[in-house]
Amino acid sequence: MNATAASAAPNHAWPTLTTESWGPTRATFHMFTQIVGKVRLAFAPMVNHWWQVPLYVTARGLSTGAVPYEGDVFDIEFDLLAHRLSVRRSDGRESVFALEPMPVSEFYRRVLDALAELGVEVSIHARPNEVDPAVPFADDHENCSYDAPAVTAFWRQLIQAERVLTVFRSRFTGKVSPVHFFWGAMDLAVTRFSGREAPEHPGGVPNCPDRVMVEGYSHEISSAGFWPGGGAEGAFYSYAYPGPAGFAEWEVPEGAFFSRELGEFLLPYEVVRASADPDGLVLEFLEATYDAARTLGRWPEGAGAA
Structure with missing residues (x-):
């Protein structure tokens, strides 16, 4: 070579x-x-x-x-x-x-x-x-930094997240989004749908028209992804909309937790990176939090199976 x-x-x-x-x-x-x-x-x-x-x-x-x-x-x-x-x-x-x-x-x-x-x-x-x-x-003349090695490292984080999220996506037979990078919040996301309509989203996201959120959350979901925040090195996240009763108390893998501030489960990237089986830990987190949304939200049987 x-x-x-x-x-x-x-x-x-x-x-x-x-x-x-x-x-x-x-x-x-x-x-x-x-x-x-x-x-x-x-x-x-x-x-x-x-x-x-x-x-x-x-x-x-x-x-x-x-x-x-x-x-x-x-x-x-x-x-x-x-x-x-x-x-x-x-x-x-x-x-x-x-x-x-x-x-x-x-x-x-x-x-x-x-x-x-x-x-x-x-x-x-x-x-x-x-x-x-x-x-x-x-x-915008103030934001002007570009640390090339850091941006490359972030992209390599996204590669790892994309790989595992794609496996998770493949296990669902119902309506599910692509694994894609939403530039609004700078997160890589995949979303599963129950097939039922959801209550209208209240909006209120900074500098984002309410109609954007209403369309984005028009149907009941379990959404997960990776975001360069929420932990010392970023975090995997998972949430449900609407959030069912008892969601925050659902058992998740060691190292993950429910953030009351954000209203979602977080699994810090640094916990994943230090794990003996990073892929396995992320998939366990994704499956557990989806199971919480599906079970507590009483999703229809035909919504798809993990």
């Missing part, structure tokens, strides 16, 4: 990345993903629960997937190995720029310029959602 092939060999370790160590970069990269996600939102046809807007984990980073545009498609990919943003059209044209320390305002301008270079005209709601304050992208 030559040096190039050896250096490209897959790394299956669960990387260490404390949330404190990359706080400024995390805040900046969050805004980067919101800008790119909003470009996808501008063109993708509406799918139930906003499934048309997330990003997806790839072998090099995060991508919009194919986005329809005037009888054609384009995509945008964060290459988190080479640290560049690629905007590509299906006619072979590509516009690329480096991911490096820069204000959100500069990244926003470069994305629009790259799209224009490929003939894509776009107008987005140019301020972030689900954060407070919501500084318009063009005016």
